[in-house]
Amino acid sequence: MDETMTSRTNDWTRADVQRRLEEIIRENRFTIAVVFPFIGAVTLVASAEGLLPEPLAYNPLLILFGTMVMRSPLLVGLLPRIGSWALACLGLLTAYTYAIETVGVRTDWPYGAFEYTIQLGPMLFGEVPLALPLFFIPLVLNAYLLTLLVLGDWADSALVRVPTAIAAVVAIDLVLDPAAVAIGFWAFESGAYYGVPLSNYVGWIISGSVAVVLVDLAFDRAALLERVRGCVFILDDLVSFVLLWGTINLLYGNWLAAGVAGLFCLGLFRTGRYDLEMLRTAVPDTR
Template sequence: MDNTNATNHDRRETSGRRGAVQRRLEALIRQNRFTIAVVFPVVGAVTLVASAEGWLPEPLAYNPLFILFGTAVMRSPLLVGVLPRIGWWALGCLGVLTAYTYAIEVVGVRTDWPYGAFEYTIQLGPMLLGEVPIALPLFFIPLVLNAYLLTLLVLGDWSDRLLVRVPVAIAAVVAIDVVLDPAAVAIGFWAFESGGFYGVPLSNYAGWVLSGTVAVALVDLAFERSGLLERVRVCEFMLDDLVSFVLLWGSINLLYGNWLAAGVAGLFCLGLFSTDRYDREMVLTALPRFDPDPSSGPRN
């Protein structure tokens, strides 16, 4: 009995520590929402375009540390938001998805299947086997989660139907790539041997249908849907990473005249607005506040 009580006490302490850490992380995100969701992607777009156009000196152009740090910061609202819903089962499913992400990318680089012949033209941080970025899951998996969460919110009660939510989420993942790849090609992240849609071959999107299907299936399997949906409903900043994505890659597409890709980014804006969490009041709440009296401490 004593051992049981001690075990329960340890579990309560661990749960209490996790809860305290979670609350601190959420407070940090809330206090810096505008910086994370708006300033970082705008600065990112400017520096990436400046790198592509040769306006930055070599140590700063395509600096992998800047790219990785900026990506991690923009991902933080999603990661902090989803953290309370990640148990051992979800962690295992996401681990499988991580392994799949590496495997399909290595196959793609080596065999030109399923995306078409392409290569990375810059190093996005350390490269696994000298071929794909080690940080690839940080780039890819949050895009799938964003598409899945937006799908749940937009579909409403229809999200209870497997044969509705999964195909719609897969379509959202492919639509995200319709925004991402033309902009990434424009600024020189990677290049295809041939391309029809702003330098991107249609085979690439067929490949993303495959990748998106596997990824969405694993995400759908990983989480208890009602709990995840409740979490995204109450966590107001959970989709801020998608806001960053639209600002960063949508603006790059506009600058390079990729009008259709920019239009798809605009559709994501409409989807975000339809969730009723991105309005004037939210913007005013997210804007940083400056207190003239430093002794009064930070304000939320």
């Protein structure tokens, strides 16, 4: 009897916490998805151009804090679908993320010769950012979730769903890497695509394929799709990504990369949840 009551209390507590977290996200959607990436773009460009004083320029705590805030809609949206199996798959993906990045830094394979030029928070082994999974795994999740929504019934086929999600992950890096190189996050020895070598995208095909397969295995697709369709803010992190890195690419004249960011905007519009009505409900009412 006591165990049953305890179980019900725990279930109620989890549901109550989830409900409160969702309320916080809904009440602050515009701030999280628009204001934070705008401030991020301004401060990162100002850091790269030497316009910020030393304590603020490339401040790793601010970078990590801003990233965690922008990731929060995705995390809160997915929480009800993250069970023990999903945790195991995502844990394996986390280990893989550290492993492939460490190999890349030490051997120049599979991404090509590159190095981190600023401290993105604490560094694992002095080589790889400890927060790397926070930077990489949500990109894969965003690409996968957008793929499910855009493909519709085609998403039922793994032969369509998985390659499309992998292509979306690589397209995300077509936006990310040129902007990151422009503001000095990391640097390649040389590269034809705004300072990024083509070998980098071969590496992303490899790492993206492993990541997408693990994400595909992690979740019950029908339950995940039901959650994605019912949670209006779950892709707000992708909106933040497009605004932040798309803006930086525009400011540095990386027109092709900015154009790919524009394609993600079209994909988001196609989901039917990012329109004038969404903007009206997301902007805080200050009256």
